Amino acid sequence: MRCEIRHITEYHYSQPAWDSFNQVRLHPTQEARQSVRSFHLHVVPEAQVSSHKDYFGALVHQVHVHAHHTHLRIEAQAMVDTHALPDPGPVLVAALEGARSSLTEFLVPCPRVPSGPWPEVFGVTRPTPRDDLGQYLQNLNSFLYSQFQYDTEATSVNTPLAEFAQSGRGVCQDFTHAMLGVTRQLGIPSRYVSGYLYSGGEMRGAEATHAWVECFIPGYGWLGLDPTNNCVAREKHIKIAHGREYSDVSPVRGTYYGGGQGSMSVAVYVYRQD
The missing domain is CATH 2.60.40.2250 (Immunoglobulin-like)
Incomplete structure (x- = not known):
């Protein structure tokens, strides 16, 4: 496109x-x-x-x-x-064991995504080593989408993740930081992505720069996931940059x-x- x-x-x-x-x-x-x-x-x-x-x-x-x-x-x-790129094939969560050491910067806490029991805070079920990683991430994406309300008036660029967790209302930046908090606590290397979204009127977050998550899958690379719109980042997502959190991009x-x-x-x- x-x-x-x-x-x-x-x-x-x-x-x-x-x-x-x-x-x-x-x-x-x-x-x-x-x-x-x-x-x-x-x-x-x-x-x-x-x-x-x-x-x-x-x-x-x-x-x-x-x-x-x-x-x-x-x-x-x-x-x-x-x-268009193909989706990842089956990869066990256990395969992450050999990949984490080289991707530490996308696992450790940072100011906008601090350490915390985020899976428990957001009610997320932890994966088992035998679960398919790509499918688990897409299910997580859908779950977080269902837990939050998109509200452009609820938060600002400096709203802490803990405050968003309490209110459950915010914008793409908040959805993205929440998913980063969960995936990093689960040992899944994840990074913040900024970019643009061609929505055609049916997707949220296209009125400004948009944000989503990229999670690492061994043997595949980085899979883009958009918890604000409950979808994989495909041809309508135009990437500018990635980093640990919003401040980097x-x-x-x-x-x-x-x-x-x-x-x-x-x-x-x-x-x-x-």
Whole structure:
């Protein structure tokens, strides 16, 4: 499937700002499940732009606006082809024993996904070594989907996982952190994924950048699972980056001098190109 993406972030300041530095993580990944045909970053006012790859391999742009300004607009445009991949065949949970040592960073606690009895908190049944790992993960995905309510007003970007566990209401970021908490406590290496979602109107989370989980399956690789929509991440999911949690993949963040009272707005558009 071919998708065109426009991601617009705008800042407005009550007083002039200057020396604005922004880290922009909006370039889709190039991998087996997707191909990037084009990417353009447009910044107003004029800015110095450089790029590098982060620790996890995502392409990051550094945007520096030196001049005084009261308005900053960062627009990313991309054209991406997504490709269908086969689902994993049967793999026993016991097969994870030999894979964990090389994937420790996706098992250990981090600030937004702290250590805790998350399987018990969310009422999850633990797998046995003889269970099929891929099927267990899809069942877990469906279970968590059924336990939470999607509510864009219930949480903010800084809502702790424990608070979401108590309320059971939140957005894709919360669903994703919850699934990461469970899978990591079960010894399943898992990572946070940010990206876009082409919904066609029937899926949740397409109004902004979306989040889902990738879990490691020995002999297969990383399986994308979307607990917000109770599905495997397939051609409608367009990946930007992955990390341990949201903080590793936040789309745009930065600092500036001056500015007074500021405001930010974000608009995301994903179109299917037939």
